[in-house]
Amino acid sequence: MNIVIDGKECRAEHGEYILDVAKRNGIHIPALCHSEALPGQGNCRMCIVEIIDNSRRKIVTSCSYPITKEIEVVTCSEKIKKMRKTIMRLISARAPSSDLIKQLSEEYDLPPETKFKIDKEEKCILCGLCVRACGEVGAHAISTVNRGTIKKVSTPFEETPPECIGCGACAYVCPTGAIEIEEHQGKRTIWNKTFELLKCTGCGDYFMTQEQYEYIKNKKGIAIDGLLCDKCRKKSTGEKLKEALCNVVIKGK
Amino acid sequence: MKIFKSKKKKTVLVCCGTGCLANNSLEIYKELKRKAEISGINVKIRPAVKATGCNGLCEKGPIVKIYPDDIFYCNVKVSDVDEIIDRTIKNDEVIDRLLYLDTSTGKRVKSHKDSKFYGKQTKIVLRNIGEVDPASIEDYIERGGYQALKKALSDLSPGDVISEIKKSGLRGRGGAGYPTGSKWEQCDKANNFPKYVVCNGDEGDPGAFMDRSIMEGDPHSVIEGMLICAYAVRAEQGYAYIRDEYSLAIENMSKAIEQAKKRGFLGSNILNKGFNFDIQIVRGGGAFVCGESTALMSSIEGNVGEPRIKYIHSTERGLWEHPTVLNNVETWANVPVIIDKGAEWFNSIGTERSKGTKVFSLVGKVNNTGLIEVPMGMTLKEIIFDIGGGIPGSKKFKAVQTGGPSGGCIPESLVDLKVDFDSLDEAGSMMGSGGMIVMDEDTCMVEVARYYLNFLSEESCGKCVPCREGIKRMLGIVDGICSGRGQEEDIDLLFELSETIKEASLCGLGKTAPNPVITTIKYFREEYLEHIINKRCPAGTCKELINYYIDEDICKGCGLCQKNCPSGAISGQLKSKYTIDISKCAKCGVCRDVCKFKAVKIKGGVAK
16 A cells, blocks of 8 residues: 655555655654664654544654554654654653763754753663563563663663573664673673673684573574674675575586 | 331341441441340341441441431441440331431431432442442342343343443443443454453552442442453453452452352353353552553563553454453443443433443542442532532632543632533543542642652653653652742743653553643642742642741640640740741641641741
8 A cells, every 4th residue: 555654655565664664765753762673662752753544633653553554644743843852852861871862962952951850871761672672582681670760671680680691682772872781802791791702713703602602502493503703604605605606507507 | 216117127238348447347247247146136137237348438437227227327336336236126216326417407317318428329330339248149139130141141142232332322431431332342343362351450540449349349240241241242251450459359359250150150151151251360560550451461461561552452452462352340330230221221321422420439628538429410519519518627629630640630610510521521631530539728739730740750651751751850840849949931841741741652641641730730820830939839738838837826825736746846835825946847737737726827938
């Protein structure tokens, strides 16, 4: 079916999310709690848009609103802009220490915060991506704890999490750099836990924790073909493919 | 002393609702039962003593009713038991001093039906409460219980049941007022099995106890309502989600489920009609947000009680991603009566778009606090002044808060408002689950807004930004106003935040959270401005803006204030004038409460 986003006709599949369709069509909608690898959560509310369905206007989060009929979407009405700015101000007052948030505050033309009390050290906006990513990996080492204003991301009982395999997925998806990950002399420290890193047999760089390797091999039962980092694996796969193709061509001759 | 003649067997009903229980009604029940058995009453007229659910007039509890003579005793004590047995049970005499005193006429009334509190009510949902022993399925059946289920299973098709509920105009009593029949119809159309039927018993509004009283006092009506829905939408499993603090509700619901199973109303092949349905109780962990339907479902599933995105309705994808009908306790209790008496009968009660009755817990600054049920469309005035008996202590009525933290404050000027879903919405409040908190002139409306913001900032699940961060910031601003740090632009900022929180929050909790602030500013802007500009709290409650002092002309020098002051701030000699040392005063107000001469007064001071 076709939907209209900001006046532009866009092709959409039944059940697809507005944000994905917009992205494919080069229409930018801001989002802080969204990762292409994970389902939309609707937590940060920055991706709100107005939809017009049978001349009724409604505000929805584009990351999680599934398209089921031909609707019109307005991503940047005055109302939406005003609300996004208010949301941005709330996020900025919460996590003023994050570089991304600082940059966005400037983009949204926010004056220095004088009204709200701020915690200058805070970087986390509680978008929930880290928890979601950790869950998808299957480790479930971190979670949000408490509710309301004292909600935070934490390990169980705030202790070193036994389930953590040091994969760093949480830090990788974090949009605001709130999760500290340190690598030094073949060791990685995250969530107060230090891991030995394994070297890539191709390039010799450290790339994966021993626990991560064991987890993938034993718990997930995925066969690992040699200890290769991402770059080297791609290279090796490419070479194998090239070889195979050459063989086909030669045989064909 | 009236004497009446009665030869029928007497039934003595002792209210064992939470309010009366707290006032020792269980002891009264045990004592009555014991005395009735040993007092040598002729076996033929030995009374049946029963413990019932809440009668509603909690203010006057413990309550004891005697049938068939229809006698209503209030404020009964254990020491009254002998007299009740000797005079009323044995000798058919009415004990005048235990009867209800109608303050408007100054007369005592024998039957509760003669009082304004009960006379103006229409009991549909509460039809059995206070009349039956909740632990006895026989009592329920005797009053027509499970007849609606029989009727549905024998005479009606699932489609007939749905259309009957649709015709009745019943709207969900949990807060939003969604048409119940339409909800069932959507679930019926979804062709994905198994389906689930859920009862929301996670009542969490401050000051609300409607659902609690229903589950405690008449659990079978909830079960029967769920059964009828399960038959209509073809579900075989039900869940009753009850907050764990409601231990008596859990106990009575559990007993009722067991009894219903034994009687063949729950389980397999119900009433030999090939229909299977079972109910499991899930105890909620005490998070207010779990009253929100999707958070409740997450909680049942064993996940963190956070709301889910619901662009796809729960009737299509609810509990464990399966079609689910979730209704509130009070909605369920309406269902058997509608099926039994018919949609037309139900439809004839109420207003154009709000049918039937609504149960309210009437609390706060009102004489008759308790549980009431009135037809939709009754005015606030009738509820507060006729049923509620007005404001205590000749104080002036100021506002009434409806709908809990999601609702708003309705001012005295709108006292003639007819209460239904739409009129309350128009006034900026909402029906909510039915909490009604009456406020008098001593209530500061800014402080009321602050109270609800504080409640919501703690009870927001914290998942989405507008609700979590927005409420926190609104609370900060209102805190400032209450303590004399408010600025004129604060009101605009409150509105700006409110707009975003209302529109952009994920679930109903956030979407309605600003209501208490918006309505108090709308109707009591002057009071806000008085706090902001003149740093004065007109109601005299915001501690940082007031000071206590003793009026020398009135003080009799009794010393009671000094004796009771916890911070040692009052000095003086007996029979001379006492004074308060402001630097030591904690502004707790005890001195003002204990002074018999009203000599302790409040000065709207300026913040330090």
